[in-house]
Amino acid sequence: MATREELDAVARGGSQGRAAYAQAQELIASQRKAAIGAALAEAAQRGAPAGMQDEISTTVGAPYDRQIGNLAQASASRTAELDQLSVGNAAYMSQVAAAGPAMRGALERRLAAKRAGGGGGELSDSELSKRLIGAARAEREPLEAEVAPTQAALDQVKAKRWGTAYSQIQRGQKGGALAGRLVKINEQLATPVETRARQLGVAAGIDQARAYGVVPDPDPLTVQDEASRLRAVDYLDQRGKPKPVADPIAKSIGVSEPEVARLRTTSTYKKMRKDAELARQGARSLDELKALLNTKYKGRTLTRLVLEEYRPLLVGSGYEPGS
Amino acid sequence: MPLPLGADPAYLAFLRAVGAEDLGDAAGTQSDVDAVGRGLESRLPRIAEQGADARRQISGNFESRGLLRSGSYEQGLARARRAEAYDTSDTVGAAGGQVAELTAALVRRRLARQRQGAEQGLAASGRAYAESLGER
Numbered sequence: 085m086a087t088r089e090e091l092d093a094v095a096r097g098g099s100q101g102r103a104a105y106a107q108a109q110e111l112i113a114s115q116r117k118a119a120i121g122a123a124l125a126e127a128a129q130r131g132a133p134a135g136m137q138d139e140i141s142t143t144v145g146a147p148y149d150r151q152i153g154n155l156a157q158a159s160a161s162r163t164a165e166l167d168q169l170s171v172g173n174a175a176y177m178s179q180v181a182a183a184g185p186a187m188r189g190a191l192e193r194r195l196a197a198k199r200a201g202g203g204g205g206e207l208s209d210s211e212l213s214k215r216l217i218g219a220a221r222a223e224r225e226p227l228e229a230e231v232a233p234t235q236a237a238l239d240q241v242k243a244k245r246w247g248t249a250y251s252q253i254q255r256g257q258k259g260g261a262l263a264g265r266l267v268k269i270n271e272q273l274a275t276p277v278e279t280r281a282r283q284l285g286v287a288a289g290i291d292q293a294r295a296y297g298v299v300p301d302p303d304p305l306t307v308q309d310e311a312s313r314l315r316a317v318d319y320l321d322q323r324g325k326p327k328p329v330a331d332p333i334a335k336s337i338g339v340s341e342p343e344v345a346r347l348r349t350t351s352t353y354k355k356m357r358k359d360a361e362l363a364r365q366g367a368r369s370l371d372e373l374k375a376l377l378n379t380k381y382k383g384r385t386l387t388r389l390v391l392e393e394y395r396p397l398l399v400g401s402g403y404e405p406g407s
Numbered sequence: 408m409p410l411p412l413g414a415d416p417a418y419l420a421f422l423r424a425v426g427a428e429d430l431g432d433a434a435g436t437q438s439d440v441d442a443v444g445r446g447l448e449s450r451l452p453r454i455a456e457q458g459a460d461a462r463r464q465i466s467g468n469f470e471s472r473g474l475l476r477s478g479s480y481e482q483g484l485a486r487a488r489r490a491e492a493y494d495t496s497d498t499v500g501a502a503g504g505q506v507a508e509l510t511a512a513l514v515r516r517r518l519a520r521q522r523q524g525a526e527q528g529l530a531a532s533g534r535a536y537a538e539s540l541g542e543r
Binding site for chain 2: 105108112116126132136139140143144145146147148150151152155158159162165166170177
């Protein structure tokens with residue numbers, strides 16, 4: 085049976101193919117509207133007969149309509165191709181996962197045969213289960229030892245200004261390299277264990293692996309991809325577990341996370357970010373940037389958001405990248 | 408039931424390599440997609456300028472012949488608009504196709520890596536399980 089992640093992959097494969105075509109179709113539709121509008125306006129200005137309007141619209145619009153049709157066709161065929169590939173992949177993954185128990189059975193039979201020949205006893209089912217669970221629990225230890233020194237540094241970054249560091253990773257800004265490296269290592273801790281649990285067809289799936297303590301709970305702060313982060317939050321929600329604040333900036337400025345996401349899409353925010361970037365390049369202080377934003381813009385919440393994001397990057401912020 | 412893979416150096420090395428490959432792959436694709444967007448942004452204004460030039464030329468011709476109020480003048484302008492519309496829609500359509508192909512190619516490569524990961528995981532679990540049984 086395909087796991088939730090595999091089904092998500094199917095959806096992603098299809099939607100990525102569709103998105104590019106949909107975007108092109110929207111752009112063509114807007115170009116069509118603009119071109120017809122301009123042609124009609126010009127015709128009216130010249131005093132062209134009203135009866136010509138339909139003809140102008142048809143003549144100008146036809147090439148756009150043809151292209152929109154082509155794109156719709158290409159989109160449908162590309163989506164079908166990617167969906168088929170994703171489904172094929174999920175089926176292949178299930179086959180590989182199903183091979184796990186068969187492989188284990190073969191190994192056990194080989195061992196039993198060897199022991200029967202050598203006078204040894206066969207492992208009982210309960211002994212086998214105990215050994216497997218013990219081994220699964222123990223498997224995290226070498227990984228944890230490997231990342232322990234970096235984990236300490238990660239905690240330090242988290243304690244200082246993790247939300248900002250996280251934003252930096254998203255934007256590839258100064259300071260983001262260190263935080264990005266730390267996050268990646270933390271992901272490596274979780275990924276092999278979870279991947280393995282999925283691939284081996286754990287009886288009750290990932291949840292059971294988590295119950296064994298083998299697979300760590302997802303941490304929305306350690307995933308860089310928005311969809312994965314939302315899934316992680318969703319997982320914790322469903323189990324009534326405390327949900328970490330995924331974006332401490334939202335908390336620090338007293339605004340909800342969706343509202344921060346919305347603010348980040350506004351044109352004023354983008355203008356403010358450009359000013360903040362110039363301030364950073366000019367080695368300006370946080371106070372100087374604050375004064376500039378307050379003078380130029382009205383949005384106080386937006387100002388607080390941009391200041392919070394740029395706090396670690398500006399002179400006099402007390403933030404030392406790499407600490 | 409879970410099997411120990413975390414201690415398998417070959418499997419961990421594979422995961423690290425495939426993770427790095429995937430990050431690089433995604434960044435490379437994004438960069439290619441951005442390049443297509445930039446190309447489109449520079450091409451569309453040029454098409455619009457060429458269209459405006461063509462219409463001005465038609466207007467000049469008809470004006471010099473005193474035919475500005477004629478139906479053939481309107482038809483000439485409409486034909487020029489249509490030519491511009493073909494250029495614009497073909498350019499945007501080609502860009503959309505390029506982006507879709509880049510994205511689809513990334514999806515295909517990612518699916519291949521998924522399959523590879525499953526195979527490596529199975530092989531590693533076999534090694535780990537054999538070792539675990541042999542320890543007794």
